[in-house]
Amino acid sequence: MKYWYRLTIGVFVFLFFKLTRDDFRGELFHWDLGTSISLVYTVIVILALWEIVARYIRATSNKTGINSNKGLYILSTKATLLMLPLVFLFAYIYDNILQYISCCPEHYYGSFLINTAQGFVISLLIIAYEIINLYVRNAIKNAREKEQIQKELAAAKLESLKNQVNPHFLFNSFSVLTSLVEEDSKTAVKFISKLSDMYRYILENDEKTVVTLEEELAFIDSYTFLLSMRHRSAIVVHKHLDLPSKEILIPPMSIQVLIENAVKHNSFSIDEPLHIIVKNDGQKAIIVENEKRKKEHLTSSTQIGLKNLSKRLILSAGKALEILDNEQTFQVRLPLSRA
Numbered sequence: 646m647k648y649w650y651r652l653t654i655g656v657f658v659f660l661f662f663k664l665t666r667d668d669f670r671g672e673l674f675h676w677d678l679g680t681s682i683s684l685v686y687t688v689i690v691i692l693a694l695w696e697i698v699a700r701y702i703r704a705t706s707n708k709t710g711i712n713s714n715k716g717l718y719i720l721s722t723k724a725t726l727l728m729l730p731l732v733f734l735f736a737y738i739y740d741n742i743l744q745y746i747s748c749c750p751e752h753y754y755g756s757f758l759i760n761t762a763q764g765f766v767i768s769l770l771i772i773a774y775e776i777i778n779l780y781v782r783n784a785i786k787n788a789r790e791k792e793q794i795q796k797e798l799a800a801a802k803l804e805s806l807k808n809q810v811n812p813h814f815l816f817n818s819f820s821v822l823t824s825l826v827e828e829d830s831k832t833a834v835k836f837i838s839k840l841s842d843m844y845r846y847i848l849e850n851d852e853k854t855v856v857t858l859e860e861e862l863a864f865i866d867s868y869t870f871l872l873s874m875r876h877r878s879a880i881v882v883h884k885h886l887d888l889p890s891k892e893i894l895i896p897p898m899s900i901q902v903l904i905e906n907a908v909k910h911n912s913f914s915i916d917e918p919l920h921i922i923v924k925n926d927g928q929k930a931i932i933v934e935n936e937k938r939k940k941e942h943l944t945s946s947t948q949i950g951l952k953n954l955s956k957r958l959i960l961s962a963g964k965a966l967e968i969l970d971n972e973q974t975f976q977v978r979l980p981l982s983r984a
């Protein structure tokens with residue numbers, strides 16, 4: 646379809662020049678072999694220039710970027726510089742070669758400079774069309790991806806809230822809180838504060854695609870505190886992170902999802918605690934790892950949390966979760982991006 650569209654434009658350009666140029670008007674209704682050759686050559690040149698421009702802009706846009714005025718200017722300039730020698734070449738072929746091998750050289754019109762100027766204007770119009778077209782398509786794509794991210798984030802928020810607000814969780818939390826109030830009122834106040842911090846974090850970041858690692862780690866501190874109050878020393882989270890936490894960006898609740906996944910699918914006790922290690926591989930990824938301890942009565946898992954997190958990572962950073970699952974350990978790599 647696009648080639649038929651370009652072919653139509655090429656014919657229109659030829660007829661437009663034939664109608665508007667003084668040296669063409671006298672031959673407006675005269676059509677012979679020379680005119681046909683001129684038409685065919687004009688169409689071929691426009692198709693060639695258009696295809697070269699389109700391929701070049703598509704290939705270069707990923708490196709240059711078109712989301713800023715600077716990127717658009719650089720891309721336009723590069724495409725224009727690419728077209729200049731081609732326009733001169735096609736104009737030279739038309740004026741100095743094509744007419745001499747034709748049977749009717751008297752029907753070739755214009756000068757080298759005029760034909761070059763016309764070709765340059767056509768090239769600029771093609772470049773403008775392709776850049777605008779690419780910009781619009783990219784804007785539509787970004788809007789769709791943003792909408793998809795919001796959907797995935799909403800699903801993650803809902804899943805997190807479901808996991809944290811379900812009756813079983815609330816019952817256990819209130820049970821822990823009741824015992825703390827009777828035994829240690831200061832710790833009970835801290836428990837309530839950490840619980841409210843968790844819900845505040847979930848609600849405040851419901852529309853964000855990424856947060857800083859510093860914010861996520863503060864959330865994890867609240868979450869692991871609640872785990873330690875509920876399970877005592879049966880669950881131990883080891884954090885070995887050496888990262889600029891204010892510069893690293895990750896999806897909200899991402900580390901919590903991985904810790905929660907480990908707690909959900911493994912057995913643990915005070916005598917045999919579950920050790921969950923949170924570490925980093927340079928600035929490439931955060932790794933959450935645990936020794937596998939199969940539960941005797943494990944309910945079937947839909948892995949919604951991991952799947953949802955992986956989708957959010959793909960949409961926001963272009964990378965997915967990496968999962969290493971063997972007989973001894975379960976490891977998840979969470980790719981990182983910088984602010």
